[in-house]
Amino acid sequence: MAFALTIDGKPAPASETFAVIDPATGREFAQCPLATVAQLDQAVAAARAAFPGWAALPIEQRAAALNAIADALAAECDDLAALLSQEQGKPVRSAAGEIQGSIHWIRTTAGFRPEIERIDQADGSRAEIHRKPLGVVGSITPWNFPVMIAIWHVMPALLAGNTVVLKPSPSTPLATLRMVEIANRHLPAGVWNVVTGDVEIGSGIAKHPGIDKVVFTGSTPTGRAIMRDGAANLKRLTLELGGNDAAIVLPDADVEAIAPQIFQYAFGNSGQICAAIKRVYVHDTLHDALAERLAALAAAAKVGPGSDPETHYGPVQNRRQFDYVRALADDARAQGGRFLAGGEPLAGDGYFFPLSIVVDVTDGHRIVDEEQFGPVLPLIRYSDVEDVLARANASENGLGGSVWSADVSRAAALAQRLECGTAWVNSHSKISPDVPFGGAKQSGIGVEFGMHGLDEYMQLQIVRLPAGAA
Known part of the structure; x- marks a missing residue:
């Protein structure tokens, strides 16, 4: 099976590749395209160009696209699970569970609707609290649940009206590349892009002036590095970092x-x-x-x-x-x-x-x-x-x-x-798509899931209206 980056809705060739290792054998089983910094720039440019049109769509249309992606992934579940199992190592039935869980997460997320809050003032005027998308979101995912965590990052970003540049872990990039290829059949070009690489591309995402927010799941030291790299343009951050529960x-x-x-x-x-x-x-x-x-x-x-x-x-x-x-x-x-x-x-x-x-x-x-x-x-x-x-x-x-x-x-x-x-x-590790989840202390910043998680992908705008306004 051949794999490609997806930039601006199209397969993007790469001049170099890197080996993907089967952890059950310790040996290479596939080659993955390696993105360049120039291709990262192209992906960000595509996402920025796609942002105004995607953000302008009614949220019901964006939600419909998410549900179409869920349907498409369900149709490809067996093939995705086999690929995920080989690159990640988990049993095929567990990999299928990851795909099925991702589909459930997509469908639940697609049902969220941010509300316009209203605060009435004593003089008859009022303030309305609106939520607007941020722009381009950079997503950097780990190797333990590469498909599921990409869905956690990307689906609320898309529902909120943002566009995305995703970088999977170089240890487990293949099922993610395939998932983004499938998803792009149901999205306008440039809305969801994927590039590959290691530190150079990850740091490039964190530093990139065309990216407005980074969501990252991984180690605390890498999370600190992303905070430093993202400071130049005050990127919004959601960081789910290490735990020692x-x-x-x-x-x-x-x-x-x-x-x-x-x-x-x-x-x-x-x-x-x-x-x-x-x-x-x-x-x-x-x-x-x-x-x-x-x-x-x-x-x-x-x-x-x-x-x-x-x-x-x-x-x-x-x-x-x-x-x-x-x-x-x-x-x-x-x-x-x-x-x-x-x-x-x-x-x-x-x-x-x-x-x-x-x-x-x-x-x-x-x-x-x-x-x-x-x-x-x-x-x-x-x-x-x-x-x-x-x-x-x-x-x-x-x-x-x-x-x-x-x-x-x-x-x-x-x-x-x-x-x-x-x-x-009397339990542990249980999570739900409608219940916020995030870390304290050195385990992260912000939360994922539910309406609280969706808020992380939006900017508040306060609109103050005079007395008597409709």
Whole structure:
């Protein structure tokens, strides 16, 4: 299959390509076109030219285009899922779930409608609060959910009347290129453009004077760099950055009931989820029982190639992340940590690391303090609730957190004291297209999803009208 950039509604050839690696083998399986800075400029110019006409359309017409894109992606779901699985590593059924989830997200987003707010004044005049599109939005997406996160970024931008230049991760560009090609059948030329590349193109988007806003999902250091690069023209920013989510298990929790859920929310997508559980603080009275139960679940999980129907969990997506996860596991062992399951890479080709449970580690160890973004979960003992809350909040990250207890009211009260953007009770990682999601502290700026997320793609304009105005 040949792949192309999409600029101004047309396939754009590239003079150079780069290799895309199958993480199940560690070997190249495709070549991807590599955009130049000049092509980025062309994409921005196309988006700027398309902006006035797209913004002028009634929102119902823009919503209809979004729904047409959803229909088109549904028709191509199987092929997109196979491609996504090969480049990202997740099982094909999980990749299909990502495509289907993206379609659901599109349809929900297409139903949002910003309202004109009215504030009446004592003298009979009034102020109206209108929302207008910003212009050109630059989207930079990661490799863990490349299709879904592109949809999170792009659909509210388009609905609000903006045009888009998207750059996918160079580790997982292919399904995104194909998705944008499909979407452009239902959009005016220039409304949604896609270019590829690494730091040069990403930095080019952040610095570009023709881009009015950047939305980025990825690491906190890269988010800081985007803030610096975007300062020249005061770009609006939405940044969903790193997380090191803590789960606190209170002493009244039911181990048998919660173990499968904690396991699911820690190891989904092989732990490569921003808001996965990354560290579990367990009361002394439950620690050993929960650790034993989680280890049994990890040992029973099938890790393998995404193309194998029996695979539950795929490989780590790329060599760099694989080496990082391995280094954290090695450091945990050196610090006295005991692996009750996993802990060493699997033999053979590819970036396979087993689902791993480690105990006898604590705060100050890398495996606890750093975001693993991979299939290694530390369990940390505690005895005092106030102490464990302070430890959970000591991280510079604040994406999510959860409290697990038979007493929902007590758990909710504690959850509200977590310093994070989303706090769950007896759950974790669950998100919805109509509920805002974003990070606190070093985990980001702004929110995505729902009307609050849509607001991030619009500029308020206050219109003040005299008394008696219609």
